[in-house]
Amino acid sequence: MSASENELAEVAGGFIHDLKNHLSTLSLNLQLLSEDLEDPQSPRERRALDRVEKLRGECQRLVDISNDFLRFARVKELDRVPTDLLSFVEEMVDFYGPMARTQGIDIQVYVPSGLPEVLIDRELFKQALLNLLLNAQQAMPRGGEITLQANLENGSVVLSVIDTGKGMTPEVLAKAFKPFYSTREGGTGLGVPTTKKILEAHGGSLTAESAPGKGTRFMIRLPIPDAKSGPPPLCVLQGERMPLSEAKVSVLDRGFLFGDGVYEVMRVFRGKCWLADDHFARLQRSLAAIQIRGVDLDRLRRQAMETIAVGGFREAIVYIQITRGAAPRAHAFPTQTRPTELIWVQEIGDPYRPFRESGMAVSLQPDLRWKRCDIKSVNLLANVLANQAAKEAGCQEAVLYLPDGTLTEASHSSLFGVLDGVIRTTPDSPGILPGVTRKLTLELADQCGLPVDQRSLHHDDLPRVSELFMTGTSLQVCPIVTVDGNKVGEGKPGPVTRQLQAAYEQRLTAFLEAS
Numbered sequence: 001m002s003a004s005e006n007e008l009a010e011v012a013g014g015f016i017h018d019l020k021n022h023l024s025t026l027s028l029n030l031q032l033l034s035e036d037l038e039d040p041q042s043p044r045e046r047r048a049l050d051r052v053e054k055l056r057g058e059c060q061r062l063v064d065i066s067n068d069f070l071r072f073a074r075v076k077e078l079d080r081v082p083t084d085l086l087s088f089v090e091e092m093v094d095f096y097g098p099m100a101r102t103q104g105i106d107i108q109v110y111v112p113s114g115l116p117e118v119l120i121d122r123e124l125f126k127q128a129l130l131n132l133l134l135n136a137q138q139a140m141p142r143g144g145e146i147t148l149q150a151n152l153e154n155g156s157v158v159l160s161v162i163d164t165g166k167g168m169t170p171e172v173l174a175k176a177f178k179p180f181y182s183t184r185e186g187g188t189g190l191g192v193p194t195t196k197k198i199l200e201a202h203g204g205s206l207t208a209e210s211a212p213g214k215g216t217r218f219m220i221r222l223p224i225p226d227a228k229s230g231p232p233p234l235c236v237l238q239g240e241r242m243p244l245s246e247a248k249v250s251v252l253d254r255g256f257l258f259g260d261g262v263y264e265v266m267r268v269f270r271g272k273c274w275l276a277d278d279h280f281a282r283l284q285r286s287l288a289a290i291q292i293r294g295v296d297l298d299r300l301r302r303q304a305m306e307t308i309a310v311g312g313f314r315e316a317i318v319y320i321q322i323t324r325g326a327a328p329r330a331h332a333f334p335t336q337t338r339p340t341e342l343i344w345v346q347e348i349g350d351p352y353r354p355f356r357e358s359g360m361a362v363s364l365q366p367d368l369r370w371k372r373c374d375i376k377s378v379n380l381l382a383n384v385l386a387n388q389a390a391k392e393a394g395c396q397e398a399v400l401y402l403p404d405g406t407l408t409e410a411s412h413s414s415l416f417g418v419l420d421g422v423i424r425t426t427p428d429s430p431g432i433l434p435g436v437t438r439k440l441t442l443e444l445a446d447q448c449g450l451p452v453d454q455r456s457l458h459h460d461d462l463p464r465v466s467e468l469f470m471t472g473t474s475l476q477v478c479p480i481v482t483v484d485g486n487k488v489g490e491g492k493p494g495p496v497t498r499q500l501q502a503a504y505e506q507r508l509t510a511f512l513e514a515s
Contacts, residue, residue, distance in 0.1 A: 027059040080202070080312050082117040082225070083125075085157060089148055092126065096133050104143025105136075111150040111159070116224045118157055119231065119312065120202060128195040132161040132218050135192060139165025139216060152224075156204070159220040168210040176208060192218075201310045203234050203243050234311045235344035236303045241310070244344050253340050255323030258331070259379040261340070262286035267473050268308055268316040268345070270512055276301065278436040282376060283320065289375045292324055295339055307345045316347045317474065321378060352475050356501065359481030359493050360397055360470070363390040364459070367400035367408050374430045387411040397470065399483065405459035413472035414438035417457045417465040418496045424461075427454040437471040444503040450496060462486070467494035477501045 030052055037049040089111050100107055136146050144164040151158055168176065177196050196206040203223050210216035223232040223243065233244035254260035264283045267274045280297055287295055304318050321342045327334035365386040370379065390398035390411070398411040408426055409415045414435040416425045423445055426432050445452050457465065466489040468480035477500050479493035 027056065030056045030059060079121050079123075080119040081122065083120050083122060084117055085115050085150055085159065086111045086113050088120075088122070088125070089129075089150075089159070092129055092133070093148070096130065100133075100137065100146065103137055103140075105140060106145045108145060108147045109149075111148060115150060115152065115157055118222045119225050120222070121198075124198050125202070128198040128220070129159075129161070131192065131195045132220075135218075136161060136163035136165060136216070139163050139167075144215075153221075156221045156223055159222070160217055161220070162215065162217045164215045167212045167214050167216055169212055173208060173210050177206070200241050203232050203311060205243070205246070231311050231313060231347055233344055233346040234307050235342060236307055237342050238340065239303070241303075241307060244346070247342070247344075249340060249342070250326035252326040252329065253323055254325060254327060254334075254337075255321065255340065255378055257329055259377065260290070261321055261323030261378045262290060262292070262376050263319065263321040263378055264376060265473050266304075266318040266320075268313055268318060269508060271308060271312075271314050272512055273305060273308065273318060274508065274511065275436050275440065278439060282434065282436060283322075286376045287322060289372070290324075290377070291333070292322060292339055295322055295341065300341060300343065304343050304345070307343060311345055313345050313347055315349050316345050319344050319346070323378070348474070352478060355396065356476060356478050357493075359479040361395040361482045361485075362397045362399045362410065362468075362470075362480050363393040363395040363484055364401055365389050365398040365411075367402050369400070372430050373408075373432055374428075374434055376433060383411040393484070395482075397480075399480075401459055407457045407459065407461075408432055409435075410470050413470040413475050413478075414441075415457070416441070416469050416471065417461070418467035418494065419457070419461055419465050421451065421466075423450055423452045423496065424455055424457050424465075425452070426456045435471060437473055437476065440504070440507070441471045441477060441500060444500055444507065448499055448503055450499070462488075465489065467497050469493075469497045469500070477504050 034049065034052050034056065037045055037052060040046040040049050089109060093107055093109060097107060133146065140163055146164075147160070147162040149160050149162070176192050178193065192206075199206045199220055199222070205221045207219045207221070208216060209219075225231055235242060235244040235247050237247045237249070249256065251257075262283065264279050264286075266276060266279045280301055284297055287293075300320065304320065307313075308316065308318065319342075321340075323340045324333065325337035325339050327337045368382040368385070370377075370382075386398040386400060390396070397413065399415060400408045400410065402408060407415060409432045414425065414432070414437070416423055418424070425438070425442075428434055442452060462483055463486075468483070468488045470478050470480060472478075477497065479497045480488055481491050481493065482488060
């Protein structure tokens with residue numbers, strides 16, 4: 001669904017829920033009126049009873065439409081569990097089979113045993129599969145055959161629902177996934193769109209093949225969870241949730257052509273987004289600084305949190321990127337261009353834990369970045385080159401310095417040092433990014449009673465510093481033990497770094513327990 005459709009569904013869902021309450025009252029009164037007219041004695045009473053029964057029928061139809069819409073509008077959080085697909089399909093056939101037989105429909109199952117388990121919300125997935133079975137049934141009013149078959153394909157499990165019904169023309173097939181489109185009299189047109197939405201919430205997809213007189217094949221594609229990497233990455237592009245691998249952006253997007261965009265990275269612990277308020281505040285400042293307008297950050301935040309929930313992410317990152325949008329290539333801002341909004345969530349575990357324990361090796365590299373490093377811009381080429389040079393030197397990170405020897409920060413983290421018992425760090429300015437974890441670290445230092453001097457370190461200070469450490473969204477608080485092969489202090493994590501690491505853990509634990 002598009003962002004506008006999602007918003008409409010959310011608002012309309014509340015409206016429909018209230019409407020159902022009024023319909024219940026109306027239906028009850030019509031039922032009482034029908035009972036009063038149960039034994040009509042005159043043509044007038046018989047006409048009145050007939051009209052009451054018609055009204056009751058219309059009320060029920062409105063209730064059915066309301067229920068279908070609520071199921072469509074409110075596919076959000078999933079309770080996903082590992083499930084054997086063959087067992088699940090057999091349960092569904094036991095449930096649906098008696099109805100199918102009364103309609104002259106035979107069901108064939110070709111689901112091999114031994115397929116990888118899939119992570120599904122069993123109730124929602126049951127609803128999705130039942131929608132497709134009923135859709136097949138309606139396509140075969142004189143009976144026929146439904147085939148359920150499954151196979152592995154490109155890292156996914158594909159479950160097909162195949163019928164021998166009348167099939168669809170290309171024009172009808174193109175509209176089949178659109179809400180409220182139905183070729184069946186009395187149909188709401190929400191069964192297939194609801195199924196598609198449920199599967200996309202699982203990180204999967206729904207596609208179809210059909211031809212007149214040759215039946216229809218719906219294909220459910222579900223990702224196989226990787227025990228090592230966790231759930232597959234999910235993204236929301238322009239309001240539509242999908243597997244990250246399926247996201248596509250125009251080659252005319254200004255982020256691609258000019259680096260005309262900004263981004264944020266947030267950390268997820270135990271399914272909870274850490275320091276979200278500060279990250280979204282910084283994103284808002286970055287958008288304002290480069291004059292990208294028309295972005296609803298409250299909506300983006302909801303989409304990010306919903307994606308974390310539906311994907312079952314636990315130890316992950318949330319990446320948000322907003323560009324000025326797609327337009328013919330020209331340097332000046334285009335007019336009336338819609339910003340491109342991308343969110344993705346990916347399980348990462350804790351890759352920096354070993355470095356937080358033993359420390360990192362860094363390399364000094366010249367700071368070649370532009371003069372507005374306080375904007376979290378997607379223009380990161382200078383950072384990339386510095387980090388690559390550090391990697392080639394056998395280090396994990398690059399610490400950047402200006403021509404006069406002033407140390408600014410690292411290629412993707414903030415820099416701190418301890419000199420003469422005082423924590424030193426570069427002051428806020430357009431020359432550094434105002435790190436969210438940096439801000440928290442300064443608060444923790446104050447809480448611990450550690451003296452801080454927001455004054456830049458210099459290359460010449462390095463032989464005298466007793467500790468160096470970096471902070472960042474994924475790094476957390478990470479010690480530096482060597483610079484260009486030279487030991488920092490005693491060549492191991494120091495007491496100030498360890499104290500701040502402990503304070504960080506305490507703050508994080510308090511957040512998780514309170515959430």
